[in-house]
Amino acid sequence: MARAWVYDRSGTKKYEAAVAKAKTTGRKPPSRWEVMYYDQSGSLRTEVARNKRTAEARCSDLEVSLSSGSYVDPVEGKVSFSTVAERWIDSRHDLKPQTWWKYRALLDNHVNERWGDQPLVKIDHEEISTWVARLLKSKDEGGSGLGASQARHCYRVLAMVLEWCVPKRLPRNPARGVKLPIRPESEHVYLSYEQIERLASASAGLVTKYKVPTAGAAINRALILLLAYTGMRWGEAAALRIGKVDLKNRRIRVVSTFTEINGVQCEGLPKNGKPRTVPIPASLVPVLREVVGNRGDDQLVFRTARKQSLRANNWRVREFNAAVKAAGLGDLGLTPHKLRHTAASLAIAAGADVKVLQQMLGHATAAMTLDIYGHLFPDRLDEVATKLDRNRTKALRRSARDDAA
Template identity: 35%
Template sequence: MGSISAYESARGRRYRGRWRDEAGRQHERRGFRTKREARAYISEIEIAMSGGRSALPREARITVDGLAADWLANKQQALKPSSFAPLMTAWRVYVAPRWATTAIGAIRPSAVEKWIRELGQGAAITDRVRQSYAGKPRSASVVFRAVGVLAGIIDVAVRDGRIRSNPARGVSNMPRRDVAARRPYLTDDEVFRFARCAPDSMRSTLILTLAYTGIRWGEAVALRVGDVDIPQRRLRVSRTATEVSGKIHIGAPKSWQARTVPFPAFLDSRIEELAANMDPSDLIFPSSTGGFLHRPDTAQNRQSWWLTALNDAGVQHLTPHALKHTAASLAVSAGANVKALQRILGHKSAAMTLDTYADLFEDDLSDVADRLNKRVLANVRLERRGGYE
């Protein structure tokens, strides 16, 4: 909706009208003698921009903003805070500035495709505060998430029968997805060098626990003394302390299911030392104030104990989550099969584990071929040219 305000001129009180075009850019016209004239002018502009919104069926006149609140609330209820936060950011920063006041029935595929192009070029209007982002092209992942939010909101209108089809589905110019960087896999020697450079024994043990159990950072810092079974060398992972915008949220693990994870014997004494004289409800890896340990800053050119330890150890830059990948790599090299790895990592299925870590099983393909060759040589007499008798 446009706005109208009064101002004083040499010829007396006049009115100005302000409105935003389809790209979100603000415009203004001055000199109206009455508020009614200004309002009528802005109404004409808005009708023209909406493609004749007043001619739309009543149920199609609802704006994107009118449906977004419930859609976001439903997502917040269904998702973990760490999964919901990126959706909320995409809505606030990219979707709302462009589409919030647009009628659902007035959205055209061509307008969505133009918006996608502008996002990719860095020309779309956004609500980014940091000037360093201004004019910069957005990555494919950012574009996919923003379009996904818009499409999800419009899906509600389609299901409710407000419109027949979703103009944000089936667009022709979605960017190619970003090429995933090669995962960093540390060797045993690199893991221990890194752990030795941690500022204290607790964080040293934390690094080793992450690298040799595959649990996530949030799962590790939520572990209590009662979750550790030293005789059986097991960790019971039943909750996670996820940090979102500096606030810790306690919830179920990512798979929504508790699991038991084994740990190697060399961690026995380290964990026993941390758990000594503590109650079952006490945290194994607490902060200096006794609360949950916050995730270290791992952005390039920042300061944190994690980055200092990496630098001192001469180990490549990596995040706490990357130690989960290292754990998978070390487990596979130790002979773990896919089903065991799935349980350790907390994946929903073995297929997910294979899809995620297919590169770790490349050697298995060569091993299969070698074993087949040995069996054939042992059981079949081969001719010189590869035939058989």
């Protein structure tokens, strides 16, 4: 027995009565065509079609979806996007708090603003493409004035919510394949050894307007040198405990990081969720030993003069920016995070391969490392060709000797 079929309602008393009533009230008569089918639970379902062609097309689609198991109950797809988005964000207990709040803000400020009241089945690929383009337009042009990166983040949240609806509410994700804006290449800053030392020295001599050392003057030099020569993220260095610093073996175990959520400092796992070990250059050992002293393993390596943890914005504005200016590096657009790029460039110049650099920086994959720093690796094509030629020449000589013997 067919699971779906087209039913012509003309000629039935109920349909004729409905047509007659529509005519007397001046309304459009009801459609004579229905699609009838048994859903996956065996229940008989009906859908009204505008005409016979539409009914036959819908009947064919139902036959395929019911046979393949991809059938979606039309009622499920009529739920508004915001309703499903709330359920999705509440289910994301796997996210770090800062990521959860980031998604929350994107939903509230951009995604739900456009799609919140829209039924899921009414969201299509073309509309999503138009929306992404509008995010990039200035507010004067009726857009949101977002940069490429922020627009991509908005799209990603929309796409994740829609993907969560497949296959229960949607047969496929309409956001798949949308062309996204190209993220502009960030302006990396690569300091030289001399510039690093100048910056570190300037940070150690900072004073307030009252001519007393700043809150971070005692630890600034060690912190900047650590960031520039190990590639640790600022939050990882700020959360570093003395017990995770092995000066004898010149290793640091990165197990946590500081982030700020709604003005509250939180400690959690590193960015990719995995601890890692980074090497300490031998010349930094005495610098770190002076900061560590004889304090307990559970204490923070870097803290203010009042023995408080460092706060990202305070340290950057009051300590780092002042040191950059004092060191005469103010025209480089330098930030604490860009010291990480410096560490990568110095490691590559020192001969580190991509896997070593990946481990050092804590990237999830080597591909990510190459995407960011691949242009810094030297072109070794000539080197490879030279070695191949040398080995081939040796092989030819051996063959010649064997033939002569």
